[in-house]
Amino acid sequence: MEGYPIGQHKHITPPKAANREQRSEESRARILKAATSIFAEKGPEGARVDEIADQAGINKRMLYHYFGNKENLYLEVLRYNYNKIYTLSKNAINLADEPKVNVARAIRAYFYFLADNEAYVRLTSWEALCVGRFTGKLFPQFFDLIELEFDDLIKDGIERGCIRPDIDIRQAILSVRALCLAYFTQRKIVQSLWREDIFSEEMLEACLQHILNLIFDGLFI
Amino acid sequence: MEGYPIGQHKHITPPKAANREQRSEESRARILKAATSIFAEKGPEGARVDEIADQAGINKRMLYHYFGNKENLYLEVLRYNYNKIYTLSKNAINLADEPKVNVARAIRAYFYFLADNEAYVRLTSWEALCVGRFTGKLFPQFFDLIELEFDDLIKDGIERGCIRPDIDIRQAILSVRALCLAYFTQRKIVQSLWREDIFSEEMLEACLQHILNLIFDGLFI
Amino acid sequence: MEGYPIGQHKHITPPKAANREQRSEESRARILKAATSIFAEKGPEGARVDEIADQAGINKRMLYHYFGNKENLYLEVLRYNYNKIYTLSKNAINLADEPKVNVARAIRAYFYFLADNEAYVRLTSWEALCVGRFTGKLFPQFFDLIELEFDDLIKDGIERGCIRPDIDIRQAILSVRALCLAYFTQRKIVQSLWREDIFSEEMLEACLQHILNLIFDGLFI
Amino acid sequence: MEGYPIGQHKHITPPKAANREQRSEESRARILKAATSIFAEKGPEGARVDEIADQAGINKRMLYHYFGNKENLYLEVLRYNYNKIYTLSKNAINLADEPKVNVARAIRAYFYFLADNEAYVRLTSWEALCVGRFTGKLFPQFFDLIELEFDDLIKDGIERGCIRPDIDIRQAILSVRALCLAYFTQRKIVQSLWREDIFSEEMLEACLQHILNLIFDGLFI
DNA sequence: AATGAATGAGCTTTCATTCAT
DNA sequence: AATGAATGAAAGCTCATTCAT
Numbered sequence A, B, C, D: 001m002e003g004y005p006i007g008q009h010k011h012i013t014p015p016k017a018a019n020r021e022q023r024s025e026e027s028r029a030r031i032l033k034a035a036t037s038i039f040a041e042k043g044p045e046g047a048r049v050d051e052i053a054d055q056a057g058i059n060k061r062m063l064y065h066y067f068g069n070k071e072n073l074y075l076e077v078l079r080y081n082y083n084k085i086y087t088l089s090k091n092a093i094n095l096a097d098e099p100k101v102n103v104a105r106a107i108r109a110y111f112y113f114l115a116d117n118e119a120y121v122r123l124t125s126w127e128a129l130c131v132g133r134f135t136g137k138l139f140p141q142f143f144d145l146i147e148l149e150f151d152d153l154i155k156d157g158i159e160r161g162c163i164r165p166d167i168d169i170r171q172a173i174l175s176v177r178a179l180c181l182a183y184f185t186q187r188k189i190v191q192s193l194w195r196e197d198i199f200s201e202e203m204l205e206a207c208l209q210h211i212l213n214l215i216f217d218g219l220f221i
Numbered sequence E: 001a002a003t004g005a006a007t008g009a010g011c012t013t014t015c016a017t018t019c020a021t
Numbered sequence F: 001a002a003t004g005a006a007t008g009a010a011a012g013c014t015c016a017t018t019c020a021t
Helices: A015-046 A049-056 A060-067 A070-092 A099-116 A118-130 A139-159 A169-185 A187-193 A201-217 B016-046 B049-056 B060-067 B070-092 B099-116 B118-130 B139-159 B169-185 B187-193 B201-217 C015-046 C049-056 C060-067 C070-092 C099-116 C118-130 C139-159 C169-185 C187-193 C201-217 D016-046 D049-056 D060-067 D070-092 D099-116 D118-130 D138-159 D169-185 D187-193 D201-217
Strands: none
Touching: A015 A049, A015 A060, A015 A070, A015 A118, A015 B016, A015 B118, A049 A060, A060 A070, A070 A099, A070 A118, A099 A118, A099 A139, A099 A169, A099 A201, A118 A169, A118 B016, A118 B118, A139 A169, A169 A187, A169 A201, A169 B169, A169 B201, A201 B169, A201 B201, B016 B049, B016 B060, B016 B070, B016 B118, B049 B060, B060 B070, B070 B099, B070 B118, B099 B118, B099 B139, B099 B169, B099 B201, B118 B169, B139 B169, B169 B187, B169 B201, C015 C049, C015 C060, C015 C070, C015 C118, C015 D016, C015 D118, C049 C060, C060 C070, C070 C099, C070 C118, C099 C118, C099 C139, C099 C169, C099 C201, C118 C169, C118 D016, C118 D118, C139 C169, C169 C187, C169 C201, C169 D169, C169 D201, C201 D169, C201 D201, D016 D049, D016 D060, D016 D070, D016 D118, D049 D060, D060 D070, D070 D099, D070 D118, D099 D118, D099 D138, D099 D169, D099 D201, D118 D169, D138 D169, D169 D187, D169 D201
16 A cells, blocks of 8 residues: 555565565554454454454455454464563573573563553463363463473572472462462452552563562562 | 241242342343353354353343343343352461461362352453453452451461462452463363363362462472 | 121122122122223333233233233223213214204214213224224224214205205215314324314314314315 | 536447446445335335345445435435435526416326325325435425425415415415325325326326316315 | 243345346 | 455353242
8 A cells, every 4th residue: 555665676586476475464464453452352253354454444254364353363373472571481481590580580571561452362261261172272382382481490499499399390480470460450440449540661570570489578577 | 039938839820020139130140151161162242142141041132121232231240250250269268267268278179169160260351351441440449358358367477477478468369369360261272282172070189289389489499 | 818798798699600790790890990991191002911900900810801901992992981971972962952053062072071081082093093903893883883873864964954055974084083083183293283282272273263163164265 | 417528428438337336336236226215105104224225236235335324225215315405496497487477387297296206295294204314404494495486486475466465375285285195195085085097198298287176276266 | 919031033234146238 | 465354152141930848
C-alpha cells in the first residue's frame, strides 16, 4: 500500500515473485499481530475470525490460506509469543555470578517482561484454563525448558549453601512464576483495589521488591 | 430452605404448596450445580445453555424462567460459589492465637478449600480473564472482605514483632493467594510435569509446606 | 381471596356452586377484558398469552380452561367487542325522521363510539390485515347486519329525493366507515402531525363536522 | 443502479469486480422483494426471517449480512416502498391546470397506484397499527411531504373560489387517503361482500368515480 | 376451580468455513 | 496472491400449551 522504496523494486532478480513473497510475509505478520491481540483479549472462544481479519486489514480468506483454521492460528499465536520469553530466559543466567544475583536478575527480567507483554500474560492464562479444549499442549514444553535452565542454577545455590537444600525445584519455579504473574493476571481487579497506578515505575519496582523479599526472606521475621 | 418449625415435621398432611416450592427449589439447585460445573469447565463463553440444561436434567425453558438469561445465570453461579469461601475465611482467624498460628491455619484452610473446589478455582480464573466482558465485578467485593479480615491479623503480627513492619498487606494477600492458586489453576499442566499424583494426601501436604516455608522463611537461607 | 360477603354465603341453596359459578364468570370477564386490551394493542401475533394472564391477574392455566387456546380467545374477544357496535347501530335509526337527520345521527353515534372505543378500532384493523391468517371471518357478518340496517334508510332517502339515486349503498357505507375510522386508526400518526390535542371535545366535533360536510356537500363548491 | 455511462455498456471485458457488485446488488434486491411481499402479507411480527430468506432464494446469513437484523430489514422495506409513492405524487400536480382537474388527476393516480401496489397498502396499514412497537416513524415524514405538495394546490383552489374556504387541508388529505385506501385495506372483506370482481377494470373505475363524486358533491343532493 | 412447574417446537441471530472469480 | 459472496450448523432465547397437584 505504501508502495516500494523508490529505486528498489528492480534490485532482486525475479522482482514480482520476491515482492509477492515479501507481501505475503507482511500479511502473515499482520494477521499474527492482530490475532495475538484479539486472542489475548478474548480468549480462543471469544475471539472472532472476522474481527481478526478486520484488524489485520486483510481478507478473511487469506487468514485461512495462511493458517488453515482458527485453532491452528491460535496455536501459531502461542508459539510466536512463547518464543519471546524463551530467548529472554536464556540471557538472564550467568553461572559465574552468585546464585542470589542470578535469581534476582532472572526474576527481575521475567517480571518486567510480563509488565511489558500483557498479551503473553493473558495467553498463558487462557491456555491454562483451556487445556484439553483448545490445545494447551504447547506451554508444558516451554516449562520444561525453563526448568532445565534453572535446574543448574538452583543446584549450584544449594551446593554453595545459600539455598535451602530441601527445596523442590519445580515448586520453586511454580511459586516464582505465580508470584510474578499474579500482578498482571489480576491486573484489572488489582487496579480497582489499589489507589495508585499499578504501572507506574515506582509501583512496579515496589512489587518486584516485595516478591524478592518474599523469596529471600519470607514475610515473617 | 428454612425447614419446618421444629416439632412439626411429622404432621401427616404434606402441604401441597410446600411440595411445589420444594420441587422448584430443587430444580433451581440442580441448574445451579450443573451450571457451576460447566461454567467452571468451559468459561462463560464456552459454556452452552443446552448443555447446562441437559446436565441439570431440566428443560432449557426453565433455566430461563429461573435465571433470566445466560449471563445472569453465570453471575448467580459466581455468587453461589464465592459465598462458600467467604464463610470459610470468617472461621479461620482467632486473634487469641499467635499470628503465625493464625496465618498458617488460614493458609491451610484456604489451600485445602481450593484443593476440594476445583470449580471455584476455575471460576475465579475465568473471571480474572473476562473482566469487562462478562461481569468481573463480583470478585473485587470479596477481595475487599478478605482484606478486611486479614488486616487486623497482620497488624497484630507487626505489633508483636513477628511480621516485617514494611509489609504491604494487599501485596501479601495477593501473594499468598497466588501461591495457593498456582497449583490448582495450573493443575493439568503441573500434573503433566510431576511424576507423582498431585492430589495425593502427601503431595498436597508437601505443597502446602512449601508455601508455608516460603511465607515464613523465603527460599534462601 | 377477599372471602364471601359476610352473611351471604347461606342465601342461595347450593351456596358453593353458585359462588363458584360467580367467581368463574368473574374470571372469564377479567380475562376477556385483559385480552381485549392486549390483542387491541399488539394484535393477534404480538399478543402474549402470559401477558394477558398476568394482566387479568389469573393463572394462565385458567385461560386455557375457559377459552381453549389463544386463537379462540382472540375470536371471543372479537365477538365480545363487535357486539357493542351492533347494539349501537340498532338505536341510531328512526325512519320517522328525515334521512339527513338519521344519517347525521348515525354517523355521529358511530364516530363517537370509535372515539370512546380504541380497542374496537384497533381490533377491526388487525382483523382486516390478518384475514385468512387469524380468523377474519367474523367481521363480514357484522358488516352484513349494518348494511341491512342502512339499506332501508338510504333507499328511503333516494325515494324522498335527497340522496343521489346513483349511489351504491355498499360503497357509501364503506366510505363513511373509512372516513370515521381514519382519525382513530391513524391516531398516533395524526397526533404527531396535528399541533392540537386530537381528543379534545372541540377537535373531535370539528372532525365530525368535516366528515358530515363532506358527505353532504363534498369538498368542492 | 446508476448504470454505465452511455456508450460504454458494450465493452467486451466484463469487469470482475462489477460482476461481483452486480450479483451482490441482485441479492439485496431479491431479499428486499421477498421481504416486501412477506412483511406486507404477515406484518413485522408475523413475518419469519427463514421464510423471507427461502423466498429470496438465499442463505439466511446473507440477509443479516446485508440488513443487520429483522427490524432494520423491515425499515428498509418501508423506505423502499414509500419512495415509490413519493415520486408518484410529485408528478401528479401541475398548477397550470384547473384545481378540479389537478385533484381528480392526483386522486386517480393515487387510487390506481394503490390498486397496483397491494404491498404498499398493507405496509402502511401494519405501520399504523404497530406505531411505537416496530418503528412507525417513517410514514409521518412522507405524510409531511404530501401535505407540502397539496398545500399549494388547495390554497390555489380556495383562491379561485372552487374549494370551500373553511376546509382544513390536513383533514382533507386524511379523508381522501382514507377513502382510497378503504377499498384495498378491506380488500378481502369487501371482496366477500361484493358479488363482482373488485379488481375488474369497470369496478375499479366505478369505485374511483364514487370517491370523486363524494369529494366534489357529497352523497346528498 | 385453581395453580406453579414443565415442555418441545420454533424463533432470531452468530460463526467458522468454503466457493467462485 | 487476493477477494466478496455464500453457507450450514448451532447458539441463545421465546412461546403456546400441558402436567400434576
